[in-house]
Amino acid sequence: MSRLTTSVVRVRSPRAVPLQGIGRVLTPLWLPVLLVVAWWVFSAGSTSPFFPPLQDILGETWTQWVVFGGWTNAVSSVQNLLIGYVAGVLIGLTGGSLLWRLRLLRTAMNPIIYFLYVLPAPALLPAMIAIFGIGDMRQIALIALGSIWPTLLNTLDGMRGIDDVKFDTARALRLGGWRRYFSLVLPGAAPQIAAGMRASLTVGIILMVVSEMVAAQSGIGYFILQAQASFAIKKMWTGILVLAVLGTALNYLFMFAERVILRWYYRSRALSGS
Numbered sequence: 001m002s003r004l005t006t007s008v009v010r011v012r013s014p015r016a017v018p019l020q021g022i023g024r025v026l027t028p029l030w031l032p033v034l035l036v037v038a039w040w041v042f043s044a045g046s047t048s049p050f051f052p053p054l055q056d057i058l059g060e061t062w063t064q065w066v067v068f069g070g071w072t073n074a075v076s077s078v079q080n081l082l083i084g085y086v087a088g089v090l091i092g093l094t095g096g097s098l099l100w101r102l103r104l105l106r107t108a109m110n111p112i113i114y115f116l117y118v119l120p121a122p123a124l125l126p127a128m129i130a131i132f133g134i135g136d137m138r139q140i141a142l143i144a145l146g147s148i149w150p151t152l153l154n155t156l157d158g159m160r161g162i163d164d165v166k167f168d169t170a171r172a173l174r175l176g177g178w179r180r181y182f183s184l185v186l187p188g189a190a191p192q193i194a195a196g197m198r199a200s201l202t203v204g205i206i207l208m209v210v211s212e213m214v215a216a217q218s219g220i221g222y223f224i225l226q227a228q229a230s231f232a233i234k235k236m237w238t239g240i241l242v243l244a245v246l247g248t249a250l251n252y253l254f255m256f257a258e259r260v261i262l263r264w265y266y267r268s269r270a271l272s273g274s
Helices: 002-026 030-042 054-067 071-101 103-118 121-132 136-160 164-172 178-212 220-229 233-261 263-272
Strands: none
Touching (some): 030 054, 054 071, 054 233, 071 136, 071 178, 103 136, 136 178, 178 220, 178 233, 220 233
């Protein structure tokens, strides 16, 4: 009987693996698909100028963003976002590392850091315009400023949370200076640093749109605001849709890169059952 049971399990297990994989893919998709279908169905007969049918919005999206060349606004937005985001993350990672290493500097900078962290970045937009003008540099600077703090604070917390036993082991192995930083500190804090970088990306996308709605000449936010000002509501909805798709794609791209780079971390969590 035990041999028969074992053979049955061996026959069924290869089939269970693909089914589990399919279920893992479909689970996060069913609700968004259901909401899109519901939006399509319930808006089909809409005659409201403020809430046009989804079918009309999709058709207008193709017209505005492909035929009429609206994609150039998306390119401008992504370019400013990437430059500002990378600059903010690098400053945050460097600043967090310095604050972790220099305790006196951390103590002195704590009030300033938290003051700047709670200060809403959009409130600094007039100052950015006065300093950098109305060009792309003003948008990049605002995105970079907002992207610094999540990465910096998560870097600092991640490095401070490393177990002291690991530092004792590093000293026993005579790992000091940069070798200890790259071999122990960065890998140990990497999961929390990645969480901070993801939060910085979300902040950067928000500030990208905000900066483009004031004294800008291109970008998705500029496109949405101009459409609203001319009462082209359907055109406005296409900008919102493109922004939502772009933000979702960037977040999923970040999650994929995080899974690849931190593969060792997720594998260890899977083995530990957490």
